[in-house]
């Protein structure tokens with residue numbers, strides 16, 4: 001049996017909700033997944049990649065829809081990481097496909113990957129995709145637009 005996760009992150013990679021907002025959103029997540037033990041609040045020191053595991057189908061340039069090379073992307077992600085500050089810097093780079101500049105955060109990922117300092121993660125949550133209503137409840141509780149990442153290993 002494989003493990004899978006549903007991760008809720010703010011769209012803004014640097015955004016960390018207030019402690020009260022974190023707790024309320026974690027409580028709400030626990031209600032949705034019916035197993036409170038599987039919900040975890042994660043706060044990184046800096047911006048970290050939240051991966052979708054083997055759910056990834058491709059990484060695309062948001063401007064010309066060209067597929068980007070994954071090895072090149074991996075190398076870029078490594079170079080983008082500031083070891084001293086323990087954070088992805090998300091510095092924009094010029095892409096070779098069409099010459100537009102984007103940061104790692106701005107690329108189009110199918111399925112979604114995300115960059116975040118704060119994350120709410122549920123392990124084996126027994127839910128499918130979150131509904132629009134659930135997403136907007138999270139956004140209200142956390143006080144920010146969110147992104148949902150589905151991953152399995």
Ligand SMILES: [Zn+2]
Nearest residue numbers: 061064097098
């Ligand atoms: Zn392009």
